[in-house]
Every structure is written in C-alpha cells, then in structure tokens.
Amino acid sequence: MAALEELRKQLDEIDDQMAKLYEKRMEVCSKVGEYKIQSGRKVFDRTREKNKLLDVASKVSGEFNKKGIQELYQQLMSMSRKLQYQQLVEAGALGKLPFIQVDSLEKESARVVFQGVEGAYGQAAMQAYFGENVNSFHVRTFRDAMEAIEEGAADYAVLPIENSSAGAVNEMYDLLDEFENYIVAETIIPITNTLSGLPGADISDIQRVYSKAEALMQTSRFLDEQAHWQQISVVNTAVAAKKILEDQDKTQAAVCSAYAAKVYGLSVLVDEINNEPNNSTRFIVVTNQKIFLKEADKISICFELPHESGSLYRILSHFIYNDLSMTKIESRPIEGRNWEYRFFVDFEGNMAEPAVKNAIRGLREEARNLKILGNY
Structure with a gap:
C-alpha cells in the first residue's frame, strides 16, 4: 500500500504541474485570440492543427502513447478555439447572422x-x-x-x-x-388513425388499404394482422379518404382521421388503430x-463534416462547452456523395443569447456548409 500511495503522490505532483501549464497555455492562447481579432484572421487553422498533432506524436514512444497524446492535444486545441470564439463574440465579430427578432407572427x-x-x-x-x-x-x-x-x-x-x-x-x-x-x-x-370505408362496407370486404406511408407504419400491427390486405401508399391520409369516396369500391379502405372520414362521407370501420395510443x-x-x-427557445441547424475519426464528437463539444442542451440529431445521405452524411441538430436556446452566439461561431468555422434552419 505504501508503494501505491507513493505513486499516487507522484501523479498528484505531475497533475499540479500540468494544471499550471494549462493555465499558462490558455493565457498565451488568449493573446493569440487578441491578435486574430486585430488582424482579422480565422480561429481555426486546420493545417496547423494537423501538423501540431503529428509533431506531438513524434515526441513520445509507443502507439498507445502516440494516440493518447494526440487525443489530449485535440482537446487542448479545442478548448483554445472555444476561448478565442468567445473573445470574437465579445468583440462583436460574430459574422453574418441575418436573422431579425420579432415580437409575434402576423397570424390574422x-x-x-x-x-x-x-x-x-x-x-x-x-x-x-x-x-x-x-x-x-x-x-x-x-x-x-x-x-x-x-x-x-x-x-x-x-x-x-x-x-x-x-x-x-x-x-x-x-x-x-x-x-x-x-x-x-x-x-x-x-x-388518432381509423380504418374507414364506404357506408355499408364491412371489414371482411376489405382487400386494399390506402394511406400515407407514415400512417401505414403507425398502424402496422393492426394492418399486418390482416395478411391478405394490400397496403398502398399515397401522399396524404385525407387523399386516401378522398380516393375511397371517388372509387366507390367496398373492397378499399383508408387509414385516416375520423375528421377526414366525416369530410368524405366514409364510415369508421375500426377506430383507434395506432400502434401507440399516445401517438x-x-x-x-x-x-x-x-x-x-423573441421568446423562441429551440434552434435547428444542419451541417456537413469531413469523413474522419472524431469529427462529429468535436463538433458536438460546442454544445457541451456552452451548456446548450441538444434535443435531437438526425443524419441524411448527401446526394451524389456515397457514404457521406448531412447532420440535422435541434438544441435549446435563443439566437440573442451569448452562449448560442459562441456555439454558432465555433460551428461556422469547424463544420462544412452550416445552415441555421430556424429559431422557434
């Protein structure tokens, strides 16, 4: 046990030195940020950071240590950038963010x-x-x-x-x-989806069911129990209801709302057929x-990333550092570029808030083709 305590004491001494060096490094980074503001230079220098990672890896031995020190320096440089983004925002150098705040929408x-x-x-x-x-x-x-x-x-x-x-x-x-x-x-x-058909039709008459693809998915358990039913996708649940009325075919039914069934004079054959009751x-x-x-509290954005290890992790750190809660992330394939994806993110915040401005500044510099889809 004495040997373990001695080793831990050595680690504590090293950590004390590293903490002081970290503070010293950030002080220098702050001065670099001031220089970039005055000279109009970008914060993120991808080539310099890549070269820096290669340099620090060359100063240690063993693959484990090489990967470890590169990961450490990726975090250090990420923190340095975030400090400099904050300096830029405080200096009013947010860049283009041409969204206008309004008190209300013209509804009437x-x-x-x-x-x-x-x-x-x-x-x-x-x-x-x-x-x-x-x-x-x-x-x-x-x-x-x-x-x-x-x-x-x-x-x-x-x-x-x-x-x-x-x-x-x-x-x-x-x-x-x-x-x-x-x-x-x-x-x-x-x-709340229903199975609706022509007046006088019976569920035993049905052979084909029409609805929007998402509505068919939402009611799949009920529909799949009828193995002989053909499921056909149309653009909208109400379009499906309208088709049943126009075709006047008792073998056809629509997955639609009770309101749509009423509008088109259909009978509800089976009510509440959703897979999930709280749909x-x-x-x-x-x-x-x-x-x-003015009271908007959610922001939606989309962006692209280079296809390299850790790129999404590094981008998401901007939300963590600025204490912004991310509520959703989706990815969609980029047309014409196999196995490359565009990311859609929702997070809490208002574009007038400093933390949001800081995050957007960092995202603009480090992501590709960032687009703000709205604040609402």
Missing part, C-alpha cells in the same frame, strides 16, 4: 399553405396554430408547399417533421436544406423570412 392577415386536401392532419395542425378562420389553401406535395412560400404565394407553410412512433419525416429534412425557407414555430397534435406528430411553421420570435 397571413396566407397559409398545407400539404394534402381538406381533412388532412396538416389542416388540423394549421388550424391549431393559426385558428379555424385562417386564410389557407392546400397543395399536393411537401415540395409544392415549400415552393409556395419561397415564391410568395403563401406567407407560411405548416408541414410535418416528426412523428412520435414513426420517427422523422426524411423528405422534410432534405427540403429544409434545399430551400431558403426557415422554421419560425412548431405545433404538436395528437394522431402525435410535430408540425413546423415555415416562412421565407429570416426571423425569430
């Missing part, structure tokens, strides 16, 4: 678009946020809705982004990256204006 005079037809869950979400008397119109696809607000035909679009049981609506993530439209609000509504969908409110509400 707004023209709003939703995807689908009358009776769609998108319509329900729109009315939940803007009110039942909202001036609205509907389009066939998510892309049509994004184009409508980009072109100014509508002020806002209300579109689904995530379901509590089926997960992310992948197409929406791709469209948010593609279009210069921004999230300004969100609303969550409960989703809900998060809808986003999107506009072509770079604005955010």
